[in-house]
Amino acid sequence: MEEAGREKEVVTPGEVLGKASDVRAGRGAYVAPHNNLVYASLTGFRRIVSPPPDSPDQDQRPTVEVTHHKAHGVIPEPGSVVLARVTKVMAKMASADIMCVGPKSVREKFTGIIRQQDVRATEIDKVDMHLSFRAGDIVRALVLSLGDARAYYLSTAQNELGVVSAESTSGATMVPISWTEMQCPLTAQIEHRKVAKVGG
Amino acid sequence: MVGLSLGEKHFIQGGIAQDLRSDGRKRLTYRPICVETGFIPQANGSARVRMGATNVISSVKAELGKPSSLQPDKGKVTIYVDCSPTAEPMFEGRGGDELSMELSVALQRCLLGGKSGAGAGIDLSSLIVVEGKICWDLYIDCLVISSDGNLLDALGAAIKAALSNTGIPRVNVAVGASGDQQPEVDISDEEFLQFDTSNIPVIVTLTKAGRHYIVDATSEEESQMNSAVSISVNRKGHICGLTKRGGAGLDPSIILDMISVAKHVSDQLINKLDSEIAAAEADEDES
Amino acid sequence: MEYVSPEGLRLDGRRPMEMRQIRAEIGAVAKADGSAVFEMGNTKVIAAVYGPREVQNRSQQMNDKALVRCEYSMANFSTGDRMRKPKGDRRSTEISLVIRQTMEACILTHLMPRSQIDIFVQVLQADGGTRSACINAATLALADAGIPLRDLVTSCSSGYLNSTPLLDLNYVEDSAGGPDVTVGFLPKLDKVTLLQMDSKLPIDIFENVMQLAIEGCKAVANYIREILLENTKQLEYRRGL
Structure with missing residues (x-):
């Protein structure tokens, strides 16, 4: 038995x-x-x-x-897919707060950074960080490694990784129209992001 | 806690608007209150109050002292609140001092009245032993062990329960002391006077979230509040003190409305507390 | 003053080798990762553990193990005379350090690098043996939080008055001026992690007194084990397993 x-x-x-x-x-x-x-x-x-x-x-x-009977909060491990909110975008990297690991949300937020060479898989030296992320975007990323003392290293260099949800400058949630563009439903303005391929 | 997401905030506010909070309570319902008296045998009176996950202990110690020269016919009461780091890791070291000060001052305002001692919820003239020379000093010390919102109400309830559990030893003053000499006093170990707590007010905190008020907010709901008003009401329905917290401005008519809601809620709270205290004392007597 | 009567009874009616009554409760503070209330006679202590979590002060972060911090505070009403300053005085700082070192030795810190474990101990009532009660409460809280431990650290104190070794001194016996030995013990591994004594004792008597404290620790360890087993069974029962 x-x-x-x-x-x-x-x-x-x-x-x-x-x-x-x-x-x-x-x-x-x-x-x-x-x-x-x-x-x-x-x-x-x-x-x-x-x-x-x-x-x-x-x-x-x-x-x-x-x-043990108590489940501990999840911790990001190398190779796990996480959901993070972008906090700062700089010339060579973007920093993000990791909020969920897999399907579970974390007990306290962890800091991660997405470096310029990890944003996409092709033409990695021609990446413009400001055309890939903005502060406040929710991105799905892969944890590359534990990184340095300050932050985990994250990567969005796959089709299913990247910006999942973003707000336009007018405040509405944008709709993705291609893998580099999202459109605002209120003003029809197009903004550039590294968009994740969701669904089929 | 990572912080509430937009969805969670909408959920809490929407629920409050529909009179259904996250734990199923209505807007004006308190969490189950659990009172234990005589928690600290060394003190003259003590109580532990649990409201949901909020856990506070209050103890009363009485010592003989000299009344102040401005009020020779009144005893002295000092209220002190300490936030233990067991409640919140950020309370360690001096981190909890700010909150402790705020709570102590709010409690003093609600229970002790103004500087002249007028309008105090606790009757200070019953603490006098020899007028002008000897009076009882009551030290009310509260400790917050676990905090899940609504600390002021829990502390007010704990103080009320501790005071009703307090026994002040009977003092026999030696006859024949005259003039400026300190009279001889004999503190009896046997006889105790129970403190009269029927006039002690309870504190009701109304938290305004959106357009409605709720009573007994959990810490999640408190993080959403625009402003909160804490009103202390006694059994007769008189207001003994009022504190407003939070940055948002309130229309005066809303404040008046909140006061009337608080009076209504305080009736139930006072009855509930009295029955819990009586049950706790009965338990204590048995054990 | 007579601390042991000719019939062999102490001031509170105990025999010299008898401990005070112990009572423990797990999970008093819902918000903490682990918490426990521990009573030894009239001494009542509550411990709460927060962690492992991110280090708050980056400069103290250790790359290969967890940082263990501890704070000991006494409530205003815990002693007979009201205390003015609940924390920050020398005695509290020393006891915080002692508890931290004892617990750090038995937590498997290398499993949680770059993280921080906070142990907060609050004394609600003090009647002698607060150090021991704090260590016992901290062990229970750590076990409740699921932090990996080498073994359960238990602690007990013993002394020597009126030519008799006494187990588990209360406040009156402690302030008598005789020696006071506090022992922290790992029962399954059979090792002593904490040993403190004040006043003086001849060596052969010291061995007896320390052995007595170790026996006390073993008794506390059995009780703590039972409480943990009972708690786990209760939780599994409620989950329907």
Whole structure:
């Protein structure tokens, strides 16, 4: 009845979960270096996950994890798609506040920057930042790396990435008409953005 | 909190306009109030009040002191509010001082009346022991443990509950003291006088969001407010103090309207509080 | 003054090796990531943990581990005489430092680089042993917040009066001027992380007194474990698992 080996045992931090030679330490567990035992580091249910079939033969140890009842806020990881609001546009880069990672919103905002060479995939040295983003736009971007101490590095260099929603100077939400232009429904004025391809 | 998005703001304001708030309450309904008295056994009186996620503790300590020369027939009361960093990380160090000061001053204004002591919600002349020489000094200390909006109301309720839980020891003054000498006093450990709290006002805060007012705002709703008026009303329906916060201007007729709404709401609040306090005291007696 | 009567009873009726009654509650502050109220006899302490979150002061950011900060404050009404200044005095600063160092040693900080963990401890009532109650409350709050810990740190104090080692001193016994040993202990790993003592003790008696405090810590650890297990079961039950 328990296929993945889920057990209903609750553990508290400091409890021994096994020997390091028998199990691998997953989330919520750690290996003490001096005696090679695996201890729990969170309070929660202990789960044993069987090793994936493609791991090397010598390392067929199951992984033991402890799941806490509280879900922590999400944190942007390299490779995740995020939604960010552009705060500042400068000559060589734009800074944005990351608001959602995937489908979940974050607990506190993280700062990201989109560099000129990461805005699009073609002709990257001829990019004009002011024709790609404006302050206040909502963009979908990919996290490239943890970046430096100040901000994550983001990239919009794919068709599905870029400005998702923007307000025109007259205050209305604009409609995208091509991959570089958006039009205001009230004044019919066209503004330049790096537009994301949404839908099919 | 990252801040409310435009959609969330519209949702809150639209809901208030339709008399349906985010947690299902009507505009003039309070959150469930939970009162525990005798929380701090070392103090003369204490209470802990929970309104939703807002959690405040109030304690009353009585010490003998000398009345001020301007008012020799009145005791002294000092109200002090401390915002604990457990409520908000930004309250650590001196971060909470500004809010603490604002709350202390607002509470003093609502409960203690003006500089001459006239019109105080608490009857100060009952605190006098020997006129001109000895009086009781009441120190009311409040601590905000957890804040989710509407701190003033919760603090007012906590002070009221703590005062009704307060027992002032009976003092026997030695007969025969004359002139300028300090009379000998004997503080009894056994007998206590219960403080009379029937005239203590409660504070009702009305927050104006859009065109309607709500009572007992959560911190989300408070972030949307244009302005808020806190009115302290006592059992007889008299106004004991008024504080307006927020930058938006209010038409005088709206303020009068808010005052009448507050009076109406305060009736229910006073009754609810009294029954909760009585239940809490009964619980305390049993345990 | 006699702190231990000839029959072997202390001033509050306890035996020398008996701790005061402990009570703990998790989740008192809804807004915090983790919070707990811990009572040891009449000493009542509330702890709240905020984190891991972004570092507020960029200059203090550490690239390889989390920054742990702690603030200890006493409420105005916590002691018998009303205190004037609830925080910022020397004793509060010292206790904040002690709690921070103790908790930092047992949090797996390398798992959360460039972030900050704030531990706020507020004393509601002080009757001796506030340091220990604070550490116990902080451990519970950290476990409630889901911050990875090496082990649960528990703490207890012990002393030596009238030639008897006493466990868990209250305020009267503490102010008697005898030695006061506070121990912070990791029960499963069997290690001492905090050891403080004032006044003087001969070494062989010191060993006994410290051992007694360690036994007290183990008893507190069992209680804290039970509370955490109970809390988790309650939450899972409410989620319908």
